[in-house]
Amino acid sequence: MTFETLLVDIQERVALITLNRPQALNALNAQLISELNQALGQLEADPRIACIVLTGSAKAFAAGADIKEMAELSYPQVYLDDLFAEADRIATRRKPLIAAVAGYALGGGCELALLCDMIFAADNARFGQPEVNLGVLPGIGGTQRLTRAVGKAKAMDMCLTGRQMDAAEAERAGLVARVFPAESLLEETLKAARVIAEKSLPATMMIKESVNRAFETTLAEGIRFERRVFHAVFATADQKEGMAAFSEKRKPEFTNR
Numbered sequence: 001m002t003f004e005t006l007l008v009d010i011q012e013r014v015a016l017i018t019l020n021r022p023q024a025l026n027a028l029n030a031q032l033i034s035e036l037n038q039a040l041g042q043l044e045a046d047p048r049i050a051c052i053v054l055t056g057s058a059k060a061f062a063a064g065a066d067i068k069e070m071a072e073l074s075y076p077q078v079y080l081d082d083l084f085a086e087a088d089r090i091a092t093r094r095k096p097l098i099a100a101v102a103g104y105a106l107g108g109g110c111e112l113a114l115l116c117d118m119i120f121a122a123d124n125a126r127f128g129q130p131e132v133n134l135g136v137l138p139g140i141g142g143t144q145r146l147t148r149a150v151g152k153a154k155a156m157d158m159c160l161t162g163r164q165m166d167a168a169e170a171e172r173a174g175l176v177a178r179v180f181p182a183e184s185l186l187e188e189t190l191k192a193a194r195v196i197a198e199k200s201l202p203a204t205m206m207i208k209e210s211v212n213r214a215f216e217t218t219l220a221e222g223i224r225f226e227r228r229v230f231h232a233v234f235a236t237a238d239q240k241e242g243m244a245a246f247s248e249k250r251k252p253e254f255t256n257r
């Protein structure tokens with residue numbers, strides 16, 4: 001897999017995607033968003049891959065949508081092209097996707113991290129929705145996903161003032177799952193990805209789908225959905241293997257069937 005704005009490295013069942021536009025602090029231009037979707041599509045179709053990690057550089061996960069590319073766009077252009085609809089497709093991917101965020105995750109960069117299933121952060125990470133400083137608003141789901149992640153008070157504060165949250169506040173607020181010293185962020189994230197990749201892929205995909213359902217529906221419907229998926233998992237060989245291995249006091253050998 002060769003791309004101009006990304007590096008993709010596959011280590012056994014884990015794929016690492018590194019955003020690679022250092023000259024623009026990984027600002028999300030149309031090419032990067034398109035290549036990211038291509039890479040995720042290929043990894044999704046690759047049966048070897050069971051977990052994906054998305055990261056940036058030590059200085060910036062991503063400093064937002066590409067302001068220089070957007071500045072002169074007209075309303076008909078952005079409407080007809082449905083600007084950023086393609087970025088939102090990332091949320092429809094089905095395999096577990098972890099964001100490893102060091103440095104700036106601002107605007108579209110924060111929104112990209114929020115499109116992932118969970119965020120692991122370096123202690124130098126800075127999250128923010130500074131679009132208001134540009135006379136605009138978040139456009140890749142920030143007003144919605146950030147609000148669901150941290151609640152109305154903090155989301156309003158960040159979106160209206162444009163202030164940044166550091167990693168400690170982001171973890172307290174529930175935006176971030178875990179925080180690591182910057183130098184060990186990638187190693188620790190890949191370690192967690194390997195743990196996930198060892199599980200049954202149908203089970204991890206069903207878990208992802210079910211947790212995400214909580215953000216789309218009522219509690220009663222969500223519980224009903226979970227129970228149906230729970231019943232369905234009994235059709236997998238991995239359910240039989242996982243439960244047999246427990247009784248036989250051995251490690252399960254999942255076949256993703």
Ligand code: CAA
Pocket residue numbers: 023024025027028063064065066067068069084104106107108109111130131134137138139140142
């Ligand atoms: N778009 C385009 N280029 C960007 C960029 C962005 N979002 N962020 C940084 N860059 C470029 C800079 O223009 C600069 O390029 P040049 O060397 O050619 O001038 C290069 O990256 C390095 O950036 P700085 O010199 O600014 O680096 P710094 O360390 O002084 O500051 C920063 C870092 C605070 C992150 C600063 O770059 C910054 O404020 N960036 C913009 C953040 C922002 O407003 N993001 C929101 C974008 S709008 C959006 O995302 C809409 C949406 O919701 C979809």
